[in-house]
Amino acid sequence: MTTETIQITLPDGSTRDVPKGTTPAQIAEQIGPRLLKAAFVARVDDELVDLAKPLEQNSKLAILTSKDPDSLQVFRHSAAHLLAAAVMELYPNVKLGIGPPTETGFFYEFVREEPFTQQDLEKIEAKMHELAEKDIPNERKWLPKPEALELYRSTNQEFKCELVEEKATEPMVSFYTTGKFIDFCRGPHIPSTGRIKAFKLMNVAGAYWKGQEGNPQMQRIYGAAFLEQKDLDEYLHKLEEAKRRDHRKLGAELDLFSIQDEAGPGLVFWHPKGGIVRREMEDWQRAELTKRGYDLVFTPHIMLLDLWKTSGHAGFYSANMFGPVEVEKADYQLKPMNCPGHVLIYKSHLRSYRELPVRLAELGNVYRYERSGVLHGLLRVRGFTQDDAHIFCMPEQIEKEVEDCIRFAWEALRVFGFDRYEVELSGGDRSRPEDYAGSPEEWDKAEGALRSTLERMNVPYKFIPGEAAFYGPKIDVKLVDAIGRPWQLTTVQFDFNLPKRFKLEYVGEDGSRHQPLMVHRALFGSIERFFGVLIEHYAGAFPAWLAPVQVSVLPVSGKFSEYAEKVTKQLKHAGFRVHYDDRNEKLQAKIRDAQLQKIPYMLIIGGKEAESATVSVRHRAKGDLGPRPTEEFSADLRREIDTKAVV
Ligand SMILES: [Zn+2]
Ligand SMILES: [Zn+2]
Numbered sequence: 001m002t003t004e005t006i007q008i009t010l011p012d013g014s015t016r017d018v019p020k021g022t023t024p025a026q027i028a029e030q031i032g033p034r035l036l037k038a039a040f041v042a043r044v045d046d047e048l049v050d051l052a053k054p055l056e057q058n059s060k061l062a063i064l065t066s067k068d069p070d071s072l073q074v075f076r077h078s079a080a081h082l083l084a085a086a087v088m089e090l091y092p093n094v095k096l097g098i099g100p101p102t103e104t105g106f107f108y109e110f111v112r113e114e115p116f117t118q119q120d121l122e123k124i125e126a127k128m129h130e131l132a133e134k135d136i137p138n139e140r141k142w143l144p145k146p147e148a149l150e151l152y153r154s155t156n157q158e159f160k161c162e163l164v165e166e167k168a169t170e171p172m173v174s175f176y177t178t179g180k181f182i183d184f185c186r187g188p189h190i191p192s193t194g195r196i197k198a199f200k201l202m203n204v205a206g207a208y209w210k211g212q213e214g215n216p217q218m219q220r221i222y223g224a225a226f227l228e229q230k231d232l233d234e235y236l237h238k239l240e241e242a243k244r245r246d247h248r249k250l251g252a253e254l255d256l257f258s259i260q261d262e263a264g265p266g267l268v269f270w271h272p273k274g275g276i277v278r279r280e281m282e283d284w285q286r287a288e289l290t291k292r293g294y295d296l297v298f299t300p301h302i303m304l305l306d307l308w309k310t311s312g313h314a315g316f317y318s319a320n321m322f323g324p325v326e327v328e329k330a331d332y333q334l335k336p337m338n339c340p341g342h343v344l345i346y347k348s349h350l351r352s353y354r355e356l357p358v359r360l361a362e363l364g365n366v367y368r369y370e371r372s373g374v375l376h377g378l379l380r381v382r383g384f385t386q387d388d389a390h391i392f393c394m395p396e397q398i399e400k401e402v403e404d405c406i407r408f409a410w411e412a413l414r415v416f417g418f419d420r421y422e423v424e425l426s427g428g429d430r431s432r433p434e435d436y437a438g439s440p441e442e443w444d445k446a447e448g449a450l451r452s453t454l455e456r457m458n459v460p461y462k463f464i465p466g467e468a469a470f471y472g473p474k475i476d477v478k479l480v481d482a483i484g485r486p487w488q489l490t491t492v493q494f495d496f497n498l499p500k501r502f503k504l505e506y507v508g509e510d511g512s513r514h515q516p517l518m519v520h521r522a523l524f525g526s527i528e529r530f531f532g533v534l535i536e537h538y539a540g541a542f543p544a545w546l547a548p549v550q551v552s553v554l555p556v557s558g559k560f561s562e563y564a565e566k567v568t569k570q571l572k573h574a575g576f577r578v579h580y581d582d583r584n585e586k587l588q589a590k591i592r593d594a595q596l597q598k599i600p601y602m603l604i605i606g607g608k609e610a611e612s613a614t615v616s617v618r619h620r621a622k623g624d625l626g627p628r629p630t631e632e633f634s635a636d637l638r639r640e641i642d643t644k645a646v647v
Contacts (some may be wrong), residue, residue: 088180
């Protein structure tokens with residue numbers, strides 16, 4: 001008997017001759033039993049396959065362990081099957097939908113009369129652990145298509161029937177079994193259930209079959225799954241942290257802002273304490289704008305709809321705009337953007353090259369229609385304040401302008417206490433020039449300018465072709481917060497559209513008319529959203545310069561009110577935001593309340609302090625700092641605030 005041999009090339013370039021039909025698992029075992037134990041799946045000529053799949057021809061083979069990100073996806077898909085297997089054991093009459101991996105785990109969707117409850121999830125999770133411990137193999141089976149359909153028809157799995165009808169293009173249909181559970185699936189899967197240990201069922205969410213409104217309602221059970229318990233623990237901890245830091249919860253507890261049903265969804269009320277933080281954010285920004293050569297402008301909130309027709313927003317942006325308002329037979333439009341207003345200021349007189357660059361900045365309120373379902377605290381709203389600016393310049397000035405915008409963004413990051421960021425450059429798709437404003441040459445130049453600026457500044461960035469809006473390429477800066485979440489912050493965006501539509505010009509050195517380049521740039525993006533990010537980043541414990549109340553004066557009892565009032569007055573005089581807590585409460589209660597309000601400093605005042613003209617200083621995070629002369633405390637706090645220190 002002759003066996004045909006095939007040649008297998010491993011990732012290090014070495015080759016092995018093996019009999020045809022050898023499996024990746026067998027090769028892994030030959031390389032070493034430890035590799036086989038660590039293996040999840042194999043990659044054969046760029047395709048992921050089961051470790052048990054016989055190899056039929058010469059091919060490249062990689063055995064994937066936990067080091068390969070593809071392993072995790074396959075593992076999570078197998079966890080989805082384990083979930084479905086457990087659900088089928090406990091609730092044999094459910095109908096199955098689909099069950100793919102997700103970014104943090106998996107889901108499987110079911111149709112069942114009753115909703116799955118928290119208790120159900122606990123039961124299912126326990127059953128999953130039980131099935132996992134049995135180390136049941138995930139085996140691939142093949143059935144002729146008519147038999148596959150009959151199998152699902154006879155068990156009332158109409159959604160699966162639909163999938164087989166649509167997706168099975170070959171005569172033989174691929175299935176995977178996990179014990180009694182059988183699923184129409186192309187795989188691949190990890191060999192058995194034994195390694196699925198680090199998972200947790202998270203929640204149930206409604207979804208339409210195939211995501212289409214009007215289709216039957218499915219119940220999706222979502223789970224988190226990781227290869228290692230420590231990764232799952234870390235993920236769950238991060239979720240807890242995010243919950244603790246939720247700006248909607250803290251916004252109410254710290255009395256910073258509200259969104260009120262009586263006024264409408266997505267519209268923000270800044271309470272006095274939130275207002276203080278906002279004023280500090282804006283004061284900083286206005287001072288920086290002036291320093292950096294911007295001119296501050298103000299433009300109307302409502303302007304003729306015709307203006308928005310000229311700008312094009314009435315066409316390409318209409319889905320995001322509030323409807324027009326009619327006054328004296330003319331239609332007016334609530335502004336969704338500040339750009340056309342700034343364009344009109346630029347156009348108010350003929351500009352000379354000597355005036356360029358013109359940098360117009362505005363803390364501009366804009367209103368955008370967002371579906372009520374997507375609104376989220378301060379992060380997605382219908383009315384917000386953009387810290388917006390438009391730069392009109394000559395081509396030879398553009399790189400310097402872009403660089404200045406990025407330096408401005410860095411300064412904002414530093415001042416507000418962020419030390420990590422990510423940069424993305426979004427370019428156009430050259431294969432669809434008809435979809436874009438501006439010629440391919442203009443796009444090349446603009447992208448080139450953005451790229452060479454980033455490279456000259458040594459900024460690492462990710463290039464995303466095809467991501468740009470139709471009117472020009474852009475740079476996005478995302479900050480990374482205290483628990484590692486990225487947030488969109490600064491945008492520097494070219495615009496080839498508006499200068500043409502509004503026929504913008506300047507008189508060049510040569511005496512003839514030219515079209516200026518136009519750049520939109522926002523620093524925080526939206527003041528509301530950035531405030532939400534700040535609340536979550538600091539978990540409400542703002543640094544002293546931003547804190548709505550910087551110092552709380554706490555007399556031990558009414559006996560010391562005279563001295564406590566004197567200290568309060570002295571500190572208020574020095575310009576600090578001071579709260580004098582003269583309630584008839586125990587000191588412990590006053591300290592607890594100040595801690596809950598995340599006030600940076602508490603000054604405790606009793607007999608000793610009154611006699612020696614000192615204060616006993618307590619910091620919300622560092623605890624007791626001992627007695628200090630009032631003057632000295634005042635000078636230190638002044639320095640902390642003036643340097644915008646993050647303590
Ligand atoms: Zn599957
Ligand atoms: Zn703009």
